[in-house]
Amino acid sequence: MAETKLGTRCVQAGYHPENGEPRQIPIIQSTTFKYATSSDMGKLFDLEADGYFYSRLQNPTNDHVAAKIAALEGGTAAMLTSSGQAATFYAIFNIASCGDHVVSSASIYGGSYNLFAVTMKRMGIEFTFVDPNCSEEELSAAFRPNTKAVFGETIANPALTVLDIEKFARAAHAHGVPLIIDNTFATPINCRPFEWGADIVTHSTTKYMDGHGGAVGGCIVDSGKFDWTKYPDKFPGLCTPDESYHGVTYTERFGLAGAYITKATAQLMRDFGSVQSPQSAYYLNLGLESLHVRVKRHCENAQKVAEFLQQHEKIAWVQYCGLPGDKYYELGQKYLPNGSCGVVSFGVKGGRAAAEAFMGRLKIAAIETHVADARTCCLHPASSTHRQMNAQELLAAGVSEDLVRYSCGLEDADDLVADIDQALSGKD
């Protein structure tokens, strides 16, 4: 069959039942799988044969759903993880270890920032955070001989910075390392980072992909394009034998298309076990089936909300790359021509106190630590997700103290605008 379009892939990719098999992806609710002989099973443990033996490593339900996301991103292999955090951690830890260094955009999700700046630092991996709008020279200066990856977010949560993916890809490749992109907010419907030079993509599937606030999850997709074998000294884990699998060398056995994800599954899932439950993977797939339809509506609602906010006298500023004149309008037109996401960030005149009072008066939008849900929700990051940052770090992350993150759901835009209007008018 010819390459299908994204909408068709959302509905159909990843699972192709044979004659008489279930039409919907079966939930294989089984921890383990039966074999006739010990030697059959031994081949699986040596990665010599393909198959399932224990759901901490792999489960058929998860693999069908991962294959759908790989098809949406245009990658060669993918794996589901228990959360977006697990995906981010695995994506980097698969190629960087104690003593290594990573360059990251400073404008990223607060949870990723904590993971990098605190927890992974404790593991001996150092991060340099760069201004996403820095020059090529400044970006280049952040690299060290032990740099193993570059990390950024297509549209940063919650700053809504649009990353110049090509600029980051050029710098990464000039230094012989891959570019890892968290594509959670854009989703492959609005941007496919591999088309712009990224090598690995991560997702919090908890957000638009699930889309209904039903299941926490994550995903890692490999483009299969980064040639690890050109830098065997930098990436010994992929290019030299793994003693925990009788000397398998991932790049030799699985090729560039499969080495990275196979290693992440065989080592990181085996040892850390941040696996997604098949039940959650099933819910995720239901979300994916309508992703292309929902993302469009989220973006339409956000555009209307952003336009309303922009002309309102009580609003200090609005950030949404769909607004002409927005700082990221041009980058948005380049990387996200069909729409960006459903999240609008803005400041209410009167600062932190005014922002919190405004949020308290909203009736449709609920205050939640969540985004990208079918139901509209909002959050004050400086007092929640980004609470650990000091004023300077908040500034670098693009999160001002008055910033309200407003995530447009799938409701009628007129009702969202009316709700914001009454909350801004300030009468309880």
Ligand SMILES: *Cc1c(COP(=O)(O)O)cnc(C)c1O
């Ligand atoms: C939510 C989020 C994460 C973390 O995902 P969880 O599923 O909550 O672990 C990572 N990146 C971005 C951009 C997010 O919005």
